[in-house]
Amino acid sequence: MNKLTDIVRSGTEVDPRPTAVEDDEVSAPSKLDAIKRYLWRFRFFLAIVVLPTSIVAAYFVLIATDQYESEAHLVVRSNSGGKEPSGLDAVLKSFGTSDSSKEASTLGDYMRSHDVVASLRRSTQLVERYRRPEADFISRLPTADPTDEELVKYFKARSNIDLDSETGIINVRVRSFRPSDSYAIINAMLALGEKRVNALNARSYESMQGLARRQLAEAEKGLREAQAQLAAFRRGRGDVDPEGSAEAQLKLVTELRKEEAMARAEMQAIAAQIGSDNPQYKALQSRAEAINQQLTSQEGFLVGNSKSIASRLGDYQDLELRRDFESKRYAAAAAALEGAREQATRQQLFVVRLVEPNVPQKALYPKGLKTVFTVFLALGIAYGIAWLLIAGVREHSS
Numbered sequence: 001m002n003k004l005t006d007i008v009r010s011g012t013e014v015d016p017r018p019t020a021v022e023d024d025e026v027s028a029p030s031k032l033d034a035i036k037r038y039l040w041r042f043r044f045f046l047a048i049v050v051l052p053t054s055i056v057a058a059y060f061v062l063i064a065t066d067q068y069e070s071e072a073h074l075v076v077r078s079n080s081g082g083k084e085p086s087g088l089d090a091v092l093k094s095f096g097t098s099d100s101s102k103e104a105s106t107l108g109d110y111m112r113s114h115d116v117v118a119s120l121r122r123s124t125q126l127v128e129r130y131r132r133p134e135a136d137f138i139s140r141l142p143t144a145d146p147t148d149e150e151l152v153k154y155f156k157a158r159s160n161i162d163l164d165s166e167t168g169i170i171n172v173r174v175r176s177f178r179p180s181d182s183y184a185i186i187n188a189m190l191a192l193g194e195k196r197v198n199a200l201n202a203r204s205y206e207s208m209q210g211l212a213r214r215q216l217a218e219a220e221k222g223l224r225e226a227q228a229q230l231a232a233f234r235r236g237r238g239d240v241d242p243e244g245s246a247e248a249q250l251k252l253v254t255e256l257r258k259e260e261a262m263a264r265a266e267m268q269a270i271a272a273q274i275g276s277d278n279p280q281y282k283a284l285q286s287r288a289e290a291i292n293q294q295l296t297s298q299e300g301f302l303v304g305n306s307k308s309i310a311s312r313l314g315d316y317q318d319l320e321l322r323r324d325f326e327s328k329r330y331a332a333a334a335a336a337l338e339g340a341r342e343q344a345t346r347q348q349l350f351v352v353r354l355v356e357p358n359v360p361q362k363a364l365y366p367k368g369l370k371t372v373f374t375v376f377l378a379l380g381i382a383y384g385i386a387w388l389l390i391a392g393v394r395e396h397s398s
Contacts, residue, residue: 044383044387045383048379048382048383048386049376049379049380049383052375052379053372053375053376053379056371056372056375057368057372059138060366060368060369060371060372061368063136063137063138064136064138064139064366064368065134065135065136065139065177066177066363066365066366067139067158067175067176067177067363067364067365067366068175068176068177068178068179068181068182068360068362068363068364068365069173069174069175069182069360069364069365070173070174070175070179070182070183070185070186070357070358070359070360071171071172071173071186071355071357071358072171072172072186072190072353072355072356072357072358073169073170073171073172073353073354073355074169074170074172074190074193074351074352074353074354074355075104075167075168075169075170075351075352075354076103076104076107076168076170076197076349076350076351076352077349077350077352078103078346078347078348078349078350079345079346079347079348101163101165101168103168103349104163104168104169104170105163107170107193107196107197107351108161108163108170108172110193110196111161111172111189111192111193112155112156112159112161113152114148114149114152116189116192116193117148117151117152117155118148119188119192120155120185120188120189120192121151123188124184124185124188126151126155126185127141127144127145127146127151129176129177129178129181129184129185130154130155130158130176130177131144132176132177132178132181134177135177139177139366141154158174158175158176159172159173159174159175159189160172160173161173169354172186172189172190173186174186174189175364175365179359179360179361180359182359182360183357183358183359183360186357187357190351190353190357193351194351197349197350197351200349201348201349201350204344204347204348205344205348208340208343208344208347209337209340209341209344211340212333212336212337212339212340212341213337215333215336215337216330216333216334216336216337218333219326219329219330219332219333219334220330220333222326222329222330223323223326223327223329223330225326226319226322226323226325226326226327227323229319229322230316230319230320230323233315233316233319256291256294259291260288260291260292263284263287263288263291264288266284267281267284267285267288270284
């Protein structure tokens with residue numbers, strides 16, 4: 001009886017272990033719940049780090065348009081490049097502040113200025129080149145009619161100008177959505193830079209010589225006036241060489257005085273030996289009086305009145321002194337002009353293209369992998385710092 005009962009119970013008893021189908025039905029919800037719990041646990045990391053990084057990666061993989069970069073190298077030189085620096089110039093150049101670096105820095109700053117961008121906008125259709133239909137909506141120039149400030153800001157983001165302070169070499173790089181566009185833009189930039197340097201040369205040349213030319217013109221005018229006054233004086237007084245006339249008149253007066261003195265000496269000698277009633281004495285007396293009258297007349301011509309030679313000689317010497325001064329002034333102004341011309345020639349700048357612009361064959365931008373990694377790293381660091389701060393606050397509050 002017990003055996004029969006055991007047999008019946010054994011035949012009707014149900015095995016409590018689950019079947020394979022029941023295992024699958026139970027494990028599927030548990031795996032899904034585990035995934036949900038995992039995602040929920042790292043929800044902030046996924047939202048702050050993974051999701052933005054995935055969006056950036058998707059943009060570079062699916063949307064971003066290739067950009068082609070054209071590059072050129074140039075240097076600014078002057079005609080005085082062969083002159084060895086000395087003194088303070090040598091000290092400054094030893095620290096990398098050479099003249100060529102200053103000139104190159106000035107040119108590099110100009111090539112990204114609003115003047116150049118405005119010229120490129122007119123001459124090379126800069127706006128149309130950065131709004132090509134193949135360009136993606138993020139990289140493309142936002143509006144078809146941007147303001148000058150917007151266009152300058154956009155162009156600076158698409159161009160780079162690097163200066164090597166030691167060699168003075170300028171590295172110019174421009175990128176756009178087509179190789180031909182990059183090549184055209186960079187060539188136009190270089191042409192505008194060369195044009196600007198030539199304009200600075202012309203302005204410097206004119207400014208340096210302008211003052212010297214004005215001084216030379218003033219000196220020439222003064223010399224002409226002095227020569228004209230001197231000629232008018234000679235014509236008015238009827239004397240080509242007052243100094244020569246004065247010298248001759250003085251010589252004549254001196255001779256007459258000498259002759260008068262000799263005549264009177266002979267008169268005294270005859271009067272002492274023979275007497276004053278002698279005919280020879282009378283003749284010498286008449287001769288001495290005649291010489292004295294002539295001497296008085298000639299001395300009157302020499303210093304007698306305002307029309308005398310002495311008076312004319314003073315005016316003549318004043319005019320001649322002014323003429324000599326204006327002549328020296330003219331010579332100094334002419335030498336200064338020549339020096340200014342030589343200095344301006346030595347300071348003339350010119351642009352040398354060491355490497356001509358190239359037509360790019362391969363797109364170098366955008367640098368998707370580098371950008372994605374940078375975004376992931378930056379967000380990861382920010383997330384880690386925030387997590388540490390929050391954990392510290394919770395621990396402190398607890």
